[in-house]
Amino acid sequence: MAPVLSRILASASLIPLPSSSPLVLQKTHNKVLNSRISFCPPNGVPRNWPKCNIGKKFHRRRPTKLSVRCDAAVVDQEAPEASGEKYEYQAEVSRLLDLIVHSLYSHKEVFLRELVSNASDALDKLRFLSVTEPSLLGDAGELEIRIKPDPDNGTITITDTGIGMTKEELIDCLGTIAQSGTSKFLKALKENKDLGADNGLIGQFGVGFYSAFLVAERVVVSTKSPRSDKQYVWEAVADSSSYAIREETDPEKLLKRGTQVTLYLRPDDKYEFSDPTRIQNLVKNYSQFVSFPIYVWQEKSRTVEVEEEEEPKEGDEKPEGEKKKKKKKKTVTEKYWDWELANETKPIWMRNP
Structure with missing residues (x-):
């Protein structure tokens, strides 16, 4: 079967x-x-x-x-919100700022790159805005950046002739960690296509300025906006959770336009980063191709001729009424301070063929 x-x-x-x-x-x-x-x-x-x-x-x-x-x-439904009183997270600002700065930057020398980038952004903003508002340029001179190291006082000062800041912008940009004025400006440019947006704007994260505290124990920012009649000073100390803003009243410290950042260097860093030669090399390494001229205060030397009075010899003595000292010229080396262009080398694509 x-x-x-x-x-x-x-x-x-x-x-x-x-x-x-x-x-x-x-x-x-x-x-x-x-x-x-x-x-x-x-x-x-x-x-x-x-x-x-x-x-x-x-x-x-x-x-x-x-x-x-x-x-x-x-669970078919979303969890309901927790009941009870709500509280905001609290943070120790000085400790938080220290963590942010030291986790982003492994080398102290990059502070100069960040501050020069901020100055370049300020100049870019002024150049863009002056297209529709020529009065913003005024008579404040050329668009440029100047860096002045001071070995005697242990300071370094970065000055630009850019757009500057008002009191409200100081509070908004420097008083708020990770708040970038450049990112807001880029957003405004995208909304206004007549001006166009420039990808060269660098500082979009709002933390580059605080790299100054890598080498400085105190930072003073003096700024003048062409849209304001007053100049304001922002000042902060490292390891502090507060800052101060005041109006500048000293006539000798008034700016026509722009921002001046002065770093009072720490004892361990003042000899390295107040050395003009060191600053010159850092500019060439990190900011060589910034589109605006960067001048560094440098000690220079030059050869000059000076007259030296020569005492008459014993055999050449003349009566007292006719006694005169002979003058002799000699060459000496004289030292002086002057501004020197640090980024004169242009990138290959910008050079004339």
Whole structure:
């Protein structure tokens, strides 16, 4: 007797989740094949065999859902907000600022690159805005950056003739960590397509200025905006959680336009970063291709001729009424201080062929 073979294809059903659950993967089978095949010997069915169907039978089944379930799917609704009083996070600003500065910069010397970049951005802003407001330029001179190291007092001063800042901008930009005036300016430029946006603007994160505290124990910022009649001074000390702003009243310290940043260097850094030669090399390394001229206060030497009075010899003595000293010229080396252009080398793509 030939055996009877049967084969059944069916899909196993799992416990379905609600259709609204975000973690249910649903797949509907339009057709499920249920095939039952039976064979009988050609000479008939024995009496002791159960009756069987000869042929194939196909029928449709109702669509089923293939569900995938995990523990997180048991919650259909979002968790409600925590009840009770709400409080804002508190932070020790001085400690937070120290962490930000020292985690972003591994070398102290990059402070100069950041401050020069800020000065370049201020000049760029003035140049853009002067297209529609020529009066902003005034008579404050050329667009330039000047760096003056002072070895005697252990300071370094970076001055630009850029757009400057008002009192409100000082509070907004320097009084708020990670608040970038450049990023706001870029956003305004994108909204006003007549001016166009310049990708050369660098300071978009609002922390570059604070790199000054890598080498300085006190920072003083004096700034004058062409849109304001007053000049303001921002001052802060390292490891402090506060700063001070006052109006500048000393006539000798007034600026026509722009910003002046003075760093009072730490004892361990004053000899290195108040050295004019060191500053000159840093400008060439980090800011060589800034589009505005950068001048560094340098000690120079020159050869000059001076007259020296020569005492008469013993044999050449004349009567007292006729005695005169002879004058002799000699060459000496004289030292003096003057501004020197530090970024005179232009990038290859800007040079004349």
